[in-house]
Amino acid sequence: MKLFVNLIRNLLGSIIAFFDVITRGSKLKRSPEEQSQVIAESENLTLYQFFGCPFCIKTRRAMYKYNVPVKKRSVSEGSPYREELLQGGGKVQTPCLRIENNDGVEWLYDSKAIIGYIEKRFVAAK
Numbered sequence: 001m002k003l004f005v006n007l008i009r010n011l012l013g014s015i016i017a018f019f020d021v022i023t024r025g026s027k028l029k030r031s032p033e034e035q036s037q038v039i040a041e042s043e044n045l046t047l048y049q050f051f052g053c054p055f056c057i058k059t060r061r062a063m064y065k066y067n068v069p070v071k072k073r074s075v076s077e078g079s080p081y082r083e084e085l086l087q088g089g090g091k092v093q094t095p096c097l098r099i100e101n102n103d104g105v106e107w108l109y110d111s112k113a114i115i116g117y118i119e120k121r122f123v124a125a126k
């Protein structure tokens with residue numbers, strides 16, 4: 001039963017992910033200097049996610065649109081990043097953004113909160 005549910009979930013996720021890719025618009029354009037700065041700052045960000053999770057797709061879509069290249073870690077069953085997320089953030093819920101800054105590490109859950117953070121840090125203020 002669990003296998004069947006996972007199969008359906010992955011199938012639906014793949015269909016959504018496919019439509020996500022073919023309906024993506026263009027990326028936000030910045031000057032080369034500004035984009036280099038964004039790339040450097042996003043080194044400290046990691047998105048813990050599932051490929052087919054609709055909330056993760058929404059979050060990845062926003063990151064693509066805002067041209068913020070955040071590295072991704074899949075937390076599917078058996079992945080070591082699953083345990084990393086559980087230990088660090090406290091629960092296996094995706095998406096979760098790991099933010100490393102001078103004060104330490106913050107684990108930000110919820111697609112809306114993550115997109116808001118990306119907008120505030122990389123779009124609104126620039």
Ligand SMILES: N[C@@H](CCC(=O)N[C@@H](CS)C(=O)NCC(=O)O)C(=O)O
Nearest residue numbers: 053054055092093094095110111112
């Ligand atoms: N409100 C959350 C919902 C996230 C959510 O439900 N994610 C699912 C995967 S699609 C999940 O991690 N479920 C496991 C759980 O909540 O424990 C968001 O927008 O990020």
